[in-house]
Amino acid sequence: MPDNFAFIIRSGGANLRYSEFKVSYAIAVGQVSYIALIGHNNCGMVNLISRQNDFVNGLVTRAGWPKERAEEHFIQFAPMFEIGNAIDFILSETKRLRLRYPKIMIAPLFYLVEDNKLYFINE
Ligand SMILES: [Zn+2]
Structure with missing residues (x-):
């Protein structure tokens, strides 16, 4: 480009x-x-939903999020971005x-x- x-x-x-x-x-x-x-x-x-564990574990270990907050974040936004x-x-x-x-x-x-x-x- x-x-x-x-x-x-x-x-x-x-x-x-x-x-x-x-x-x-x-x-x-x-x-x-x-x-x-x-x-x-x-x-x-x-098939974004299949990556929930990677997403949650990644936020917990890489960003320092509590597991529950990372799970809520995924559940809230994944349906908007799943294609x-x-x-x-x-x-x-x-x-x-x-x-x-x-x-x-x-x-x-x-x-x-x-x-x-x-x-x-x-x-
Ligand atoms: Zn893509």
């Missing part, structure tokens, strides 16, 4: 539902007209963003970790 080529908003699972102000800012102030929505395989937001199937989620997020920003062109893309390439998702 060339320097200053694009606004980059990183969000788990290519989920922009909780980054919408940044998206609106990039469009309104940054004069963005196109969005490349890029998901990837091996995404940690797919199910990555490609299905990218396509649903693409549709949602097109309705929200009708004049902005949105391209659903998929990054394959194994070959380090970007693929256009055929809708």
Whole structure:
């Protein structure tokens, strides 16, 4: 990616539902007209619930959180960030963003970790 080529908003699972102000800012102030929505395989937001123990233990040992607080944190937020199937989620997020920003062109893309390439998702 060339320097200053694009606004980059990183969000788990290519989920922009909780980054919408940044998206609106990039469009309104940054004069963005196109969005490349890029998901990837091996995404940690797919089957997130299976990582509860790693998440809780990581916060306890790495950040010093009490176990109960880490569990509550996971239980509160995991349902918001769980995405199910990555490609299905990218396509649903693409549709949602097109309705929200009708004049902005949105391209659903998929990054394959194994070959380090970007693929256009055929809708
Ligand atoms: Zn991911």
